[in-house]
Amino acid sequence: MKLWAGRASGDINPALEAFNRSIGFDARMVKEDIQGSLAHAAMLGECGIISKEDAKMIETGLHSISADLANGSLAIDPSAEDVHTFVEAELTRRIGGAGKRLHTGRSRNDQVAADLRLYTKSALSALREQLKGLLETLDARIEGHRATVMPGYTHLQRAQPVTLALHLGAWHEMLARDCSRMEDAIRRMDECPLGAGALAGTTYPIDRTMTASVLGFARPCANTMDAVSDRDFVLETLSALSILMTHLSRMAEEVILWCSSEFGFAALPDAFATGSSIMPQKKNPDICELVRGKSGRVFGHLMGTLAMMKGLPLAYNKDMQEDKEALFDALDTVSACLEAFTPMMAAIVFNKDRMRAAAAEGFLNATDCADYLVKKGLPFREAYGIAGALVRDCAERGETLETLSIGEYRKHSVLFNEDIYELLNLENCVKRRGLL
Numbered sequence: 001m002k003l004w005a006g007r008a009s010g011d012i013n014p015a016l017e018a019f020n021r022s023i024g025f026d027a028r029m030v031k032e033d034i035q036g037s038l039a040h041a042a043m044l045g046e047c048g049i050i051s052k053e054d055a056k057m058i059e060t061g062l063h064s065i066s067a068d069l070a071n072g073s074l075a076i077d078p079s080a081e082d083v084h085t086f087v088e089a090e091l092t093r094r095i096g097g098a099g100k101r102l103h104t105g106r107s108r109n110d111q112v113a114a115d116l117r118l119y120t121k122s123a124l125s126a127l128r129e130q131l132k133g134l135l136e137t138l139d140a141r142i143e144g145h146r147a148t149v150m151p152g153y154t155h156l157q158r159a160q161p162v163t164l165a166l167h168l169g170a171w172h173e174m175l176a177r178d179c180s181r182m183e184d185a186i187r188r189m190d191e192c193p194l195g196a197g198a199l200a201g202t203t204y205p206i207d208r209t210m211t212a213s214v215l216g217f218a219r220p221c222a223n224t225m226d227a228v229s230d231r232d233f234v235l236e237t238l239s240a241l242s243i244l245m246t247h248l249s250r251m252a253e254e255v256i257l258w259c260s261s262e263f264g265f266a267a268l269p270d271a272f273a274t275g276s277s278i279m280p281q282k283k284n285p286d287i288c289e290l291v292r293g294k295s296g297r298v299f300g301h302l303m304g305t306l307a308m309m310k311g312l313p314l315a316y317n318k319d320m321q322e323d324k325e326a327l328f329d330a331l332d333t334v335s336a337c338l339e340a341f342t343p344m345m346a347a348i349v350f351n352k353d354r355m356r357a358a359a360a361e362g363f364l365n366a367t368d369c370a371d372y373l374v375k376k377g378l379p380f381r382e383a384y385g386i387a388g389a390l391v392r393d394c395a396e397r398g399e400t401l402e403t404l405s406i407g408e409y410r411k412h413s414v415l416f417n418e419d420i421y422e423l424l425n426l427e428n429c430v431k432r433r434g435l436l
């Protein structure tokens with residue numbers, strides 16, 4: 001008989017039983033489930049809803065389950081319906097009658113919501129720490145490349161000279177916002193659903209503030225129906241992770257480009273690249289490609305969960321059992337990506353000479369040339385026209401703005417003097433922008 005076989009008689013259809021089961025994936029919340037039950041039982045004892053002796057027996061029983069799971073003498077029963085029924089049944093098997101009192105004033109609806117919030121809070125905190133590791137790695141790389149001049153791009157066309165520190169600094173900003181998005185999400189999900197019961201609270205004189213604080217939540221959820229029926233904290237987590245993955249994916253794409261022979265701006269040490277089974281010369285940036293590829297998978301989990309939630313009437317619906325695989329896989333995927341990406345970012349070798357040479361080709365200082373004329377009194381639009389004509393001239397003669405003679409410059413405008421060469425120097429261009 002099922003633990004929830006209230007009005008039912010007879011056994012459930014085996015096909016439904018298998019279909020219904022979530023133990024295969026929610027077993028990973030066993031620690032949180034036991035933690036939640038410990039807090040709930042302590043509160044029941046404290047409030048006189050169950051006896052102190054029963055509360056103590058439940059506590060001892062739950063601790064013994066934890067210990068046996070940890071030392072391997074107890075295995076999760078794969079035929080249990082879910083982690084909550086598994087723990088409760090195992091507890092009752094161990095301590096008898098007192099175990100049957102654990103579920104007083106509680107429903108699996110507030111239980112699963114509490115477990116999942118606890119799990120998500122701690123998993124997100126761990127991910128945020130991992131992300132901070134990547135931010136620190138980037139900090140170090142930025143420091144080493146404050147004076148490395150490279151082309152900055154728009155439309156993937158060389159645009160203006162920048163420094164590698166500015167480029168890496170942009171990555172850093174993106175990821176720092178991801179960190180703060182995670183912190184926001186953690187703050188908002190920091191409310192305890194326990195005590196919401198199935199949906200309408202409970203008639204027992206429970207102390208929701210006590211359970212919330214024992215579990216490390218800031219406060220109990222304000223509304224019992226909301227507490228059991230929303231998974232916006234899952235959606236918010238998946239959104240934050242999806243945005244993070246767009247950032248990692250864009251960084252990965254740039255590393256892939258930079259490592260191509262066409263760019264040659266960077267190279268990956270052998271430990272971070274793979275070879276080809278047929279082409280002996282190949283060195284492939286697999287880590288980056290996988291990070292780029294796995295972003296799609298995380299977005300998929302966000303989309304799937306949004307679609308799963310959007311039509312649900314209040315309060316709990318079994319549809320919500322589908323939140324877990326999506327969330328867990330997204331958390332695992334992002335963690336694996338960070339684990340591979342961070343040491344790779346520490347090890348990637350930048351080719352300063354190639355970057356400097358690329359910045360010297362393609363008239364990246366043409367804007368500075370126009371600005372030179374503006375500073376001498378010309379309206380920008382006219383200065384822009386003259387600089388454009390100069391670029392055309394240079395391109396036709398196979399010259400650059402740095403090599404063109406002053407005589408040629410003065411044919412375009414008498415405002416040009418010898419100081420134009422100093423001004424066009426790429427290091428000076430980035431310096432004037434405060435980048436060096």
Ligand code: ARG
Nearest residue numbers: 022082108109112316320321
């Ligand atoms: N395994 C369920 C889930 O993940 C637990 C909650 C079950 N509640 C219920 N009323 N059937 O959502």
